Amino acid sequence: MWSELDTPSILVDQTIVEHNLQGMATAASARGLALRPHTKTHKSPLWAQQQVQLGAEGIMVAKLGEAETMLDAGIRRQSIGFPIIGQLKEDKLVSLVHRGLMPRVSVDSTAGVDALARVYQRTGIPIEAIIEVDTGMHRCGVLGATAVVDLADYVRRMHGVHYGGITCFGGHIARTHVQDEIVGRIREENQYLSNLVKVLQEHRLHPTVISEGGTVPAAFLEELTVATEIRPGTYVYNDAATVASFAATWDDCALSVLTTVVSKPAPNRVVLDAGSKTLSSDGPVAGGYGALWGQPGWRLARLSEEHGVLESPEILPWAIGDRIRIVPNHACTTINLHDMTYLIRHDQVAGTLPTLARGKVQ
Numbered sequence: 170m171w172s173e174l175d176t177p178s179i180l181v182d183q184t185i186v187e188h189n190l191q192g193m194a195t196a197a198s199a200r201g202l203a204l205r206p207h208t209k210t211h212k213s214p215l216w217a218q219q220q221v222q223l224g225a226e227g228i229m230v231a232k233l234g235e236a237e238t239m240l241d242a243g244i245r246r247q248s249i250g251f252p253i254i255g256q257l258k259e260d261k262l263v264s265l266v267h268r269g270l271m272p273r274v275s276v277d278s279t280a281g282v283d284a285l286a287r288v289y290q291r292t293g294i295p296i297e298a299i300i301e302v303d304t305g306m307h308r309c310g311v312l313g314a315t316a317v318v319d320l321a322d323y324v325r326r327m328h329g330v331h332y333g334g335i336t337c338f339g340g341h342i343a344r345t346h347v348q349d350e351i352v353g354r355i356r357e358e359n360q361y362l363s364n365l366v367k368v369l370q371e372h373r374l375h376p377t378v379i380s381e382g383g384t385v386p387a388a389f390l391e392e393l394t395v396a397t398e399i400r401p402g403t404y405v406y407n408d409a410a411t412v413a414s415f416a417a418t419w420d421d422c423a424l425s426v427l428t429t430v431v432s433k434p435a436p437n438r439v440v441l442d443a444g445s446k447t448l449s450s451d452g453p454v455a456g457g458y459g460a461l462w463g464q465p466g467w468r469l470a471r472l473s474e475e476h477g478v479l480e481s482p483e484i485l486p487w488a489i490g491d492r493i494r495i496v497p498n499h500a501c502t503t504i505n506l507h508d509m510t511y512l513i514r515h516d517q518v519a520g521t522l523p524t525l526a527r528g529k530v531q
Protein backbone atom coordinates (compact mmCIF):
# COMPACT_ATOMS: atom_id res chain seq x y z
CA MET A 170 0.00 0.00 0.00
CA TRP A 171 1.47 3.35 -0.97
CA SER A 172 -0.09 4.93 2.10
CA GLU A 173 2.45 2.99 4.20
CA LEU A 174 5.55 4.32 2.42
CA ASP A 175 8.13 6.43 4.20
CA THR A 176 7.67 10.14 3.58
CA PRO A 177 8.17 12.26 1.65
CA SER A 178 7.65 9.92 -1.32
CA ILE A 179 6.92 10.78 -4.93
CA LEU A 180 3.86 8.96 -6.23
CA VAL A 181 2.99 8.62 -9.90
CA ASP A 182 -0.43 7.23 -10.70
CA GLN A 183 0.05 4.94 -13.69
CA THR A 184 -3.59 4.95 -14.73
CA ILE A 185 -3.60 8.74 -14.98
CA VAL A 186 -0.31 8.79 -16.91
CA GLU A 187 -1.66 6.27 -19.41
CA HIS A 188 -4.79 8.40 -19.82
CA ASN A 189 -2.71 11.57 -20.35
CA LEU A 190 -0.34 9.94 -22.86
CA GLN A 191 -3.16 8.36 -24.83
CA GLY A 192 -5.25 11.53 -24.77
CA MET A 193 -2.49 13.71 -26.23
CA ALA A 194 -1.50 11.11 -28.83
CA THR A 195 -5.11 10.78 -29.99
CA ALA A 196 -5.70 14.55 -30.06
CA ALA A 197 -2.52 15.23 -32.05
CA SER A 198 -3.20 12.53 -34.58
CA ALA A 199 -6.85 13.61 -34.99
CA ARG A 200 -5.57 17.02 -36.11
CA GLY A 201 -2.75 15.61 -38.24
CA LEU A 202 -0.06 17.06 -35.98
CA ALA A 203 3.25 15.36 -35.31
CA LEU A 204 3.96 14.87 -31.60
CA ARG A 205 7.42 15.31 -30.06
CA PRO A 206 6.92 15.15 -26.31
CA HIS A 207 9.47 17.00 -24.22
CA THR A 208 10.89 14.36 -21.88
CA LYS A 209 12.35 16.84 -19.38
CA THR A 210 9.19 16.38 -17.31
CA HIS A 211 9.53 12.67 -16.53
CA LYS A 212 13.23 12.18 -17.38
CA SER A 213 12.47 8.51 -17.79
CA PRO A 214 13.07 6.28 -20.83
CA LEU A 215 10.09 4.14 -19.80
CA TRP A 216 7.59 6.91 -20.44
CA ALA A 217 9.53 8.14 -23.48
CA GLN A 218 9.28 4.69 -25.04
CA GLN A 219 5.56 4.62 -24.36
CA GLN A 220 5.19 8.05 -25.94
CA VAL A 221 6.94 6.75 -29.06
CA GLN A 222 4.85 3.56 -29.09
CA LEU A 223 1.74 5.74 -28.97
CA GLY A 224 2.84 7.48 -32.17
CA ALA A 225 5.26 10.27 -31.21
CA GLU A 226 7.58 10.69 -34.16
CA GLY A 227 10.44 11.41 -31.82
CA ILE A 228 11.08 13.02 -28.47
CA MET A 229 12.53 16.27 -27.27
CA VAL A 230 15.23 16.86 -24.71
CA ALA A 231 16.86 20.04 -23.50
CA LYS A 232 20.41 18.88 -22.86
CA LEU A 233 22.81 16.40 -24.47
CA GLY A 234 23.07 14.50 -21.17
CA GLU A 235 19.34 13.78 -21.39
CA ALA A 236 19.76 12.85 -25.05
CA GLU A 237 22.39 10.28 -24.06
CA THR A 238 20.07 8.67 -21.48
CA MET A 239 17.28 8.41 -24.04
CA LEU A 240 19.66 7.14 -26.73
CA ASP A 241 20.85 4.42 -24.31
CA ALA A 242 17.19 3.34 -24.24
CA GLY A 243 17.13 3.08 -28.03
CA ILE A 244 15.40 6.37 -28.89
CA ARG A 245 17.29 7.84 -31.84
CA ARG A 246 15.02 10.58 -33.19
CA GLN A 247 15.42 13.47 -30.78
CA SER A 248 14.99 17.22 -30.91
CA ILE A 249 17.69 18.97 -28.91
CA GLY A 250 16.03 22.16 -27.74
CA PHE A 251 19.21 23.92 -26.82
CA PRO A 252 21.94 25.65 -28.82
CA ILE A 253 25.18 23.65 -29.18
CA ILE A 254 27.73 26.18 -28.01
CA GLY A 255 31.31 25.27 -27.10
CA GLN A 256 33.87 22.63 -28.05
CA LEU A 257 32.79 20.21 -25.32
CA LYS A 258 29.21 20.24 -26.58
CA GLU A 259 30.33 19.67 -30.16
CA ASP A 260 32.47 16.73 -29.03
CA LYS A 261 29.53 15.28 -27.14
CA LEU A 262 27.16 15.67 -30.07
CA VAL A 263 29.72 14.03 -32.37
CA SER A 264 29.95 11.04 -30.04
CA LEU A 265 26.15 10.73 -29.80
CA VAL A 266 25.76 10.95 -33.59
CA HIS A 267 28.42 8.24 -33.96
CA ARG A 268 26.28 6.15 -31.60
CA GLY A 269 23.17 6.56 -33.76
CA LEU A 270 21.50 9.76 -32.55
CA MET A 271 19.41 11.42 -35.28
CA PRO A 272 19.20 14.95 -33.86
CA ARG A 273 17.18 17.95 -34.85
CA VAL A 274 18.89 20.87 -33.15
CA SER A 275 17.44 24.28 -32.29
CA VAL A 276 19.55 27.20 -33.47
CA ASP A 277 19.11 30.93 -33.01
CA SER A 278 22.52 32.19 -34.16
CA THR A 279 25.10 31.63 -36.87
CA ALA A 280 27.40 30.33 -34.10
CA GLY A 281 24.90 27.54 -33.43
CA VAL A 282 24.73 26.69 -37.15
CA ASP A 283 28.52 26.72 -37.51
CA ALA A 284 28.74 24.25 -34.64
CA LEU A 285 26.42 21.85 -36.48
CA ALA A 286 28.48 22.22 -39.66
CA ARG A 287 31.58 21.19 -37.71
CA VAL A 288 29.70 18.18 -36.29
CA TYR A 289 28.86 17.21 -39.89
CA GLN A 290 32.51 17.56 -40.92
CA ARG A 291 33.50 15.12 -38.15
CA THR A 292 30.70 12.60 -38.64
CA GLY A 293 29.75 12.82 -42.31
CA ILE A 294 26.13 12.82 -41.21
CA PRO A 295 24.06 15.91 -42.09
CA ILE A 296 22.43 17.54 -39.07
CA GLU A 297 18.93 19.00 -39.14
CA ALA A 298 18.70 22.55 -37.81
CA ILE A 299 15.45 24.14 -36.76
CA ILE A 300 15.34 27.87 -36.18
CA GLU A 301 14.06 28.90 -32.80
CA VAL A 302 11.94 32.04 -33.05
CA ASP A 303 10.86 34.28 -30.20
CA THR A 304 7.06 34.51 -30.06
CA GLY A 305 6.99 36.55 -26.85
CA MET A 306 8.67 34.58 -24.10
CA HIS A 307 11.91 36.54 -24.63
CA ARG A 308 14.31 33.71 -23.78
CA CYS A 309 16.26 32.18 -26.68
CA GLY A 310 14.87 32.72 -30.18
CA VAL A 311 15.49 34.92 -33.20
CA LEU A 312 13.66 38.25 -32.97
CA GLY A 313 11.71 39.44 -35.98
CA ALA A 314 11.01 38.05 -39.46
CA THR A 315 13.99 39.68 -41.18
CA ALA A 316 16.47 38.05 -38.81
CA VAL A 317 14.68 34.68 -39.14
CA VAL A 318 14.95 34.88 -42.95
CA ASP A 319 18.66 35.75 -42.69
CA LEU A 320 19.37 32.80 -40.39
CA ALA A 321 17.25 30.38 -42.43
CA ASP A 322 19.13 31.44 -45.55
CA TYR A 323 22.43 30.94 -43.71
CA VAL A 324 21.35 27.41 -42.74
CA ARG A 325 20.20 26.62 -46.28
CA ARG A 326 23.58 27.57 -47.69
CA MET A 327 25.56 25.69 -45.02
CA HIS A 328 27.00 22.41 -46.29
CA GLY A 329 26.02 19.48 -44.09
CA VAL A 330 23.27 21.32 -42.22
CA HIS A 331 19.70 20.63 -43.27
CA TYR A 332 17.11 23.40 -42.90
CA GLY A 333 14.13 21.81 -41.14
CA GLY A 334 11.93 24.79 -40.33
CA ILE A 335 11.01 26.84 -37.28
CA THR A 336 10.30 26.13 -33.63
CA CYS A 337 8.97 28.17 -30.74
CA PHE A 338 8.10 27.87 -27.08
CA GLY A 339 5.56 30.40 -25.84
CA GLY A 340 6.41 30.21 -22.15
CA HIS A 341 4.77 33.60 -21.65
CA ILE A 342 1.35 32.17 -22.57
CA ALA A 343 0.85 30.64 -19.14
CA ARG A 344 2.12 33.66 -17.21
CA THR A 345 -1.53 34.63 -16.84
CA HIS A 346 -4.21 32.42 -15.31
CA VAL A 347 -7.12 34.11 -17.02
CA GLN A 348 -8.49 31.75 -19.66
CA ASP A 349 -9.41 34.42 -22.24
CA GLU A 350 -5.93 35.91 -21.97
CA ILE A 351 -4.33 32.50 -22.42
CA VAL A 352 -6.39 31.82 -25.53
CA GLY A 353 -5.60 35.35 -26.76
CA ARG A 354 -1.86 34.72 -26.40
CA ILE A 355 -2.13 31.37 -28.19
CA ARG A 356 -3.92 33.13 -31.06
CA GLU A 357 -1.23 35.81 -31.15
CA GLU A 358 1.47 33.15 -31.36
CA ASN A 359 -0.46 31.40 -34.12
CA GLN A 360 -0.80 34.67 -36.05
CA TYR A 361 2.87 35.45 -35.57
CA LEU A 362 3.82 32.05 -36.99
CA SER A 363 1.39 32.47 -39.87
CA ASN A 364 2.92 35.81 -40.86
CA LEU A 365 6.43 34.43 -40.46
CA VAL A 366 5.72 31.43 -42.67
CA LYS A 367 4.42 33.76 -45.41
CA VAL A 368 7.61 35.82 -45.27
CA LEU A 369 9.78 32.70 -45.35
CA GLN A 370 7.84 31.37 -48.32
CA GLU A 371 8.33 34.66 -50.17
CA HIS A 372 12.05 34.03 -49.76
CA ARG A 373 11.71 30.41 -50.92
CA LEU A 374 12.51 29.21 -47.42
CA HIS A 375 9.45 27.06 -46.89
CA PRO A 376 9.63 25.52 -43.38
CA THR A 377 8.76 21.81 -43.50
CA VAL A 378 8.43 21.73 -39.73
CA ILE A 379 6.58 24.40 -37.73
CA SER A 380 6.92 23.21 -34.16
CA GLU A 381 5.02 24.72 -31.24
CA GLY A 382 5.96 23.84 -27.67
CA GLY A 383 4.09 23.58 -24.40
CA THR A 384 1.28 21.72 -22.69
CA VAL A 385 -0.88 24.83 -22.61
CA PRO A 386 -1.09 25.45 -26.40
CA ALA A 387 -1.46 21.68 -26.84
CA ALA A 388 -4.62 21.85 -24.74
CA PHE A 389 -6.13 24.32 -27.23
CA LEU A 390 -5.30 22.48 -30.43
CA GLU A 391 -8.20 24.00 -32.36
CA GLU A 392 -6.35 27.35 -32.13
CA LEU A 393 -3.19 26.01 -33.79
CA THR A 394 -3.77 26.42 -37.50
CA VAL A 395 -0.15 26.79 -38.62
CA ALA A 396 1.84 24.29 -36.55
CA THR A 397 2.80 20.94 -38.05
CA GLU A 398 4.09 19.61 -34.74
CA ILE A 399 3.47 20.04 -31.01
CA ARG A 400 5.93 19.49 -28.16
CA PRO A 401 4.11 19.22 -24.83
CA GLY A 402 6.07 17.96 -21.85
CA THR A 403 4.23 18.52 -18.58
CA TYR A 404 1.05 16.82 -19.81
CA VAL A 405 2.44 13.42 -18.82
CA TYR A 406 2.05 14.26 -15.10
CA ASN A 407 0.42 17.70 -15.00
CA ASP A 408 0.67 19.92 -11.92
CA ALA A 409 -0.94 22.87 -10.15
CA ALA A 410 0.37 25.18 -12.89
CA THR A 411 -1.17 23.29 -15.82
CA VAL A 412 -4.47 23.18 -13.93
CA ALA A 413 -4.26 26.94 -13.29
CA SER A 414 -3.66 27.40 -17.03
CA PHE A 415 -6.77 25.41 -18.02
CA ALA A 416 -4.61 22.76 -19.69
CA ALA A 417 -5.64 20.00 -17.26
CA THR A 418 -8.01 19.20 -14.43
CA TRP A 419 -7.06 17.94 -10.98
CA ASP A 420 -8.12 14.47 -12.13
CA ASP A 421 -5.35 14.64 -14.77
CA CYS A 422 -2.64 15.19 -12.14
CA ALA A 423 -0.64 11.95 -11.95
CA LEU A 424 2.12 13.24 -9.69
CA SER A 425 1.77 13.80 -5.98
CA VAL A 426 4.02 13.87 -2.96
CA LEU A 427 3.06 11.81 0.07
CA THR A 428 3.93 13.76 3.20
CA THR A 429 3.45 13.50 6.97
CA VAL A 430 2.20 16.18 9.34
CA VAL A 431 5.18 16.54 11.70
CA SER A 432 4.08 19.52 13.76
CA LYS A 433 0.98 21.51 14.63
CA PRO A 434 2.30 24.52 16.55
CA ALA A 435 -1.07 26.33 16.34
CA PRO A 436 -4.62 25.14 15.61
CA ASN A 437 -4.50 26.90 12.25
CA ARG A 438 -0.99 25.78 11.19
CA VAL A 439 0.36 22.34 10.29
CA VAL A 440 3.87 21.59 9.11
CA LEU A 441 4.64 18.85 6.56
CA ASP A 442 7.94 17.02 5.99
CA ALA A 443 8.25 18.27 2.40
CA GLY A 444 9.83 21.61 1.58
CA SER A 445 11.68 23.11 -1.37
CA LYS A 446 14.17 20.20 -1.48
CA THR A 447 11.23 17.88 -2.16
CA LEU A 448 8.74 20.02 -4.10
CA SER A 449 11.11 22.62 -5.62
CA SER A 450 10.49 26.27 -4.88
CA ASP A 451 8.68 27.05 -8.14
CA GLY A 452 5.73 29.31 -7.72
CA PRO A 453 3.67 30.64 -6.22
CA VAL A 454 0.71 29.28 -8.20
CA ALA A 455 -2.71 30.48 -7.04
CA GLY A 456 -0.97 31.95 -4.01
CA GLY A 457 0.67 28.71 -2.85
CA TYR A 458 3.53 26.23 -3.17
CA GLY A 459 1.54 23.07 -3.83
CA ALA A 460 -2.10 22.00 -3.61
CA LEU A 461 -3.68 19.37 -1.40
CA TRP A 462 -4.69 16.27 -3.34
CA GLY A 463 -8.47 16.08 -3.45
CA GLN A 464 -8.85 19.46 -1.72
CA PRO A 465 -7.02 21.84 -4.04
CA GLY A 466 -8.53 24.89 -2.38
CA TRP A 467 -5.84 24.28 0.26
CA ARG A 468 -2.36 25.48 -0.72
CA LEU A 469 0.97 25.38 1.07
CA ALA A 470 1.56 28.92 2.29
CA ARG A 471 5.37 28.69 2.32
CA LEU A 472 8.29 26.31 2.13
CA SER A 473 11.59 26.01 3.93
CA GLU A 474 14.10 23.49 2.61
CA GLU A 475 12.53 20.58 4.48
CA HIS A 476 9.27 22.03 5.81
CA GLY A 477 6.01 22.84 4.06
CA VAL A 478 3.62 25.07 5.97
CA LEU A 479 -0.14 24.91 5.64
CA GLU A 480 -1.96 27.83 7.23
CA SER A 481 -5.52 28.99 7.41
CA PRO A 482 -7.66 31.53 9.25
CA GLU A 483 -9.68 28.51 10.48
CA ILE A 484 -8.77 25.55 12.71
CA LEU A 485 -7.13 22.88 10.54
CA PRO A 486 -8.52 19.32 10.74
CA TRP A 487 -5.18 17.49 10.55
CA ALA A 488 -3.22 16.09 13.50
CA ILE A 489 0.44 15.19 13.95
CA GLY A 490 1.12 11.92 12.14
CA ASP A 491 -1.60 12.39 9.51
CA ARG A 492 -0.61 11.85 5.90
CA ILE A 493 -1.31 14.43 3.23
CA ARG A 494 -0.71 14.26 -0.52
CA ILE A 495 0.48 17.40 -2.28
CA VAL A 496 0.24 18.16 -6.00
CA PRO A 497 3.39 20.17 -6.80
CA ASN A 498 3.29 23.48 -8.61
CA HIS A 499 5.76 22.28 -11.23
CA ALA A 500 6.10 18.56 -12.00
CA CYS A 501 9.35 18.94 -13.98
CA THR A 502 11.39 20.60 -11.25
CA THR A 503 9.94 18.26 -8.60
CA ILE A 504 10.92 15.13 -10.54
CA ASN A 505 14.46 16.41 -11.06
CA LEU A 506 14.93 16.37 -7.27
CA HIS A 507 14.28 12.64 -6.88
CA ASP A 508 16.24 9.54 -7.81
CA MET A 509 13.07 7.53 -8.17
CA THR A 510 9.30 7.64 -8.07
CA TYR A 511 6.79 5.09 -6.82
CA LEU A 512 4.38 3.96 -9.51
CA ILE A 513 0.96 3.40 -8.00
CA ARG A 514 -2.30 1.85 -9.13
CA HIS A 515 -5.33 2.40 -6.91
CA ASP A 516 -4.04 1.91 -3.36
CA GLN A 517 -1.09 -0.30 -4.29
CA VAL A 518 2.54 0.34 -5.16
CA ALA A 519 2.94 -1.18 -8.63
CA GLY A 520 6.69 -0.59 -8.93
CA THR A 521 9.45 1.96 -8.80
CA LEU A 522 10.80 4.07 -11.62
CA PRO A 523 14.35 5.46 -11.55
CA THR A 524 14.65 9.05 -12.79
CA LEU A 525 17.49 8.11 -15.14
CA ALA A 526 17.97 11.56 -16.70
CA ARG A 527 17.76 13.36 -13.37
CA GLY A 528 20.35 16.07 -12.98
CA LYS A 529 21.56 15.70 -16.61
CA VAL A 530 22.00 19.42 -17.03
CA GLN A 531 25.12 19.26 -19.21
Ligand SMILES: Cc1ncc(COP(=O)(O)O)c(C=O)c1O
Pocket residue numbers: 207210250337338382383384385400401402403404
Ligand atom coordinates in the same frame (compact mmCIF):
# COMPACT_ATOMS: atom_id res chain seq x y z
C1 LIG B 1 11.62 24.44 -25.78
C2 LIG B 1 10.52 23.78 -25.02
N1 LIG B 1 9.64 23.01 -25.68
C3 LIG B 1 8.64 22.37 -25.05
C4 LIG B 1 8.48 22.50 -23.67
C5 LIG B 1 7.37 21.76 -22.98
O1 LIG B 1 6.49 22.63 -22.35
P1 LIG B 1 5.51 22.19 -21.15
O2 LIG B 1 6.38 21.84 -20.02
O3 LIG B 1 4.66 23.37 -20.94
O4 LIG B 1 4.74 21.04 -21.63
C6 LIG B 1 9.37 23.32 -22.96
C7 LIG B 1 9.21 23.51 -21.51
O5 LIG B 1 9.94 24.17 -20.83
C8 LIG B 1 10.42 23.96 -23.65
O6 LIG B 1 11.31 24.74 -23.00
